[in-house]
Amino acid sequence: MTCREFAEFIIDYLSGDxxxxxxxxxxxxxxxxxxxxAYLAQYRSTVAAGKxxxxxxxxxxxxxxxxxxxxAILASRRK
Amino acid sequence: MDDAALVDRxxxxxxxxxxxxxxxxxxxxxxxxxxxxxxxxxxxxxxQEAFISAFRHLDGFEGGARLSTWLHRIAVNAALMxxxxxxxRPEESIEPLLPVFRDDGHHAEQFQSWNESAxxxxxxxETQAIVRRCIERLPESxxxxxxxxxxxxxxxxxxxxxxxxxxxxxxxxxxxxxQALRTLLDPHFRGVRA
Numbered sequence: 215m216t217c218r219e220f221a222e223f224i225i226d227y228l229s230g231d232x233x234x235x236x237x238x239x240x241x242x243x244x245x246x247x248x249x250x251x252a253y254l255a256q257y258r259s260t261v262a263a264g265k266x267x268x269x270x271x272x273x274x275x276x277x278x279x280x281x282x283x284x285x286a287i288l289a290s291r292r293k
Numbered sequence: 294m295d296d297a298a299l300v301d302r303x304x305x306x307x308x309x310x311x312x313x314x315x316x317x318x319x320x321x322x323x324x325x326x327x328x329x330x331x332x333x334x335x336x337x338x339x340x341q342e343a344f345i346s347a348f349r350h351l352d353g354f355e356g357g358a359r360l361s362t363w364l365h366r367i368a369v370n371a372a373l374m375x376x377x378x379x380x381x382r383p384e385e386s387i388e389p390l391l392p393v394f395r396d397d398g399h400h401a402e403q404f405q406s407w408n409e410s411a412x413x414x415x416x417x418x419e420t421q422a423i424v425r426r427c428i429e430r431l432p433e434s435x436x437x438x439x440x441x442x443x444x445x446x447x448x449x450x451x452x453x454x455x456x457x458x459x460x461x462x463x464x465x466x467x468x469x470x471x472q473a474l475r476t477l478l479d480p481h482f483r484g485v486r487a
Contacts, residue, residue, distance in 0.1 A: 221394075253400070253404045257472070283323075284316060288315060
């Protein structure tokens with residue numbers, strides 16, 4: 215397996231959908247190629263960072279909604 | 294009050310129930326539209342449109358799903374519609390942000406692991422700001438898939454239906470978006486030291 219092929223299978227590997235006949239070559243390449251090993255780690259970190267990018271700090275609830283927006287929403291229903 | 298009871302009251306036109314619905318869920322929906330649209334004005338407009346749509350389509354709410362999930366989907370769809378109406382520049386190619394390979398299939402670049410930001414002086418808030426700015430730089434069709442799948446946590450089939458593309462197209466775009474985001478994040482995380 216080449217690095218190019220390895221890169222294309224990363225998404226399936228991380229989602230647990232890698233085909234059985236691909237898993238062996240994928241894992242062998244991962245064990246032998248330091249660059250792809252590092253690339254997979256960076257890809258994982260990227261996914262985690264993306265998912266965390268919009269999280270409220272310390273799990274806080276979203277900020278209060280402006281009261282004028284609340285009233286506008288309620289008024290629009292009455293129209 | 295549970296979802297079923299609230300919806301029953303909404304269907305009878307109970308004004309207090311409508312106000313309870315808006316006050317309970319508008320914060321979460323505003324957070325969704327802010328993430329997808331970036332503009333506070335557009336985010337507020339879309340939240341209003343989402344509630345109007347929800348009010349009109351209460352019959353479409355099936356008890357099997359949670360009310361919060363149903364409203365979330367309505368808000369995401371409304372945000373997508375807003376994105377489609379925006380004037381857009383021609384979308385830039387994502388190719389320059391994808392990994393480069395030599396003719397023999399090996400990486401043209403040698404990668405080294407990033408240091409975890411938790412071990413550095415970079416705060417979580419600073420990291421989040423960096424990542425959001427990089428997500429904003431992605432070509433729109435790829436940024437949208439990344440937002441829907443990784444941020445809004447929609448599954449592949451839901452994302453495909455919303456975007457009117459195939460599930461395989463969603464998977465390919467998500468992978469390209471993640472690879473491109475990695476490229477954009479690399480200069481920020483590569484040199485970070487504990």
